[in-house]
Amino acid sequence: MRQTTMILTIETPGQGLHEVTRPILRWVHDSGIVAGLLTIFCQHTSASLLIQENAAPAARRDLEAYFACIAPEDAGRYDHDDEGPDDMPAHLRAALTHVQLTVPVINRAPALGTWQGIYLFEHRRAAHTRHLALHLMGE
Template sequence: MRQFTQVLSIRTTRRGLVEFTREVRAWVDAQHVTTGLLTIFCKHTSASLLIQENAAREVRTDLEAFFEQIAPEDPDRYEHDDEGPDDMPAHLRTALTQVQLSIPVLDGEPALGTWQGIYLFEHRQRPHQREIVLHLLGE
């Protein structure tokens, strides 16, 4: 059994979904692991991870609109606003999603479905540099 780690840096430009499936696939391929488990971890409390459809852009648009409805920016609604009006809504959106994904590796690649992509879900309005940790355990 071998294990590998890597930290990816992803630059976001605004709130929304940023796909990074290609980077993950390339990294897994470079490790030459045939069978294993890939863990992806987001080191932030105002961004999260999703596996979601990567074919229709409307899916991402609708997801972003849904989260805007359930965790809107409203300065009178939240006590916590240390970093601005999008601060607490970003934490709520992260709490409703996840900061860690586990993906089996089969035949040397992540076992994603045909239309599945790996996304960083940025919950803040302004640009950020996000760190994503990859950990691969396998043989």
């Protein structure tokens, strides 16, 4: 059994679903591990991870709009606003999604479905540098 790790740095331009599938696919392929298990961990409390539709941009827009409705930016609504009005809504949105994904690796690639992509879901309005810890274990 082999294992390898890396920190993937992603620059986000602001809120939204930002696809990170390609650099992850490349890293898994280059690892030489044919079969195993990939863990992706977002090292932040105001961003999260999703496996989502990668063909229709409308699906991503609808997801973003939905989360804006269930965790709205509303001045005075939240006690925690240390970094601005999008601070607490970002934490709520991250709490409702995932900060870790686990994906099987088959034939040197994450076993994603035809229309699935891996997304970093940035919940803050400003641009941020985000870090994803990748861990791959297998043979």
